[in-house]
Amino acid sequence: MDRLHRMGNDVVVAHCPDYSAIYHTPGISGDPSLVAELVREEAVKIGVIVDKLRERLTKTGVPGRILRLNGHPGSSLVKAAEEEEVDYVVTGTRGRGMMSRKILGSVSDYIVHHSHVPVVVCQRPKEQQQQV
Structure with missing residues (x-):
């Protein structure tokens, strides 16, 4: 916010949970009750984030305002950016390794390649990154 936000800008913050890890983890995807419990837990985490x-x-x-997206x-984020007619997109990256990106994909990579406006990808300092 300190570097990009300017007075007069209206900020749209969008959050779209990524459930791909749940559906691609062996043993979890075959158990509907376990998937439902993990989705409920994720909903609580999303509430905290929002x-x-x-x-x-x-x-x-x-x-500004906050959008909670699905899909x-x-x-979903690229579509919301188009519908909201934003001037640019700022997204984060988890700092996953190459294998995780290959298997699960990268949301920030998708946004960079499909956005109709410029995209800024921010990465946390190394000491704050989660190891996946």
Whole structure:
């Protein structure tokens, strides 16, 4: 926000959960009750994320709104950017290794290659990245 946001900008924060790991994990995808429980747990985590995003917008005084999206994250985010007529997209990256990206795909790669507007991909500092 410090580097890209300018007064007068309206910010649209979009979050689309990625369930691909659940459906591609051996032993999990064949058990509907386990998948349902994992989806419920994810919904709680999403609520926490959305609350933190809302708090951050309020705390910084940045005007904007939050979109909760469903579907494939990459295409859902690109579609939302088109519908909201944004000027640019800022997305994060988890810093996954090459194998994870090959198997699960990369949302940020998808957005970069399919967005109709410029995309800024931000990466967390190495010490904050999760090892997958």
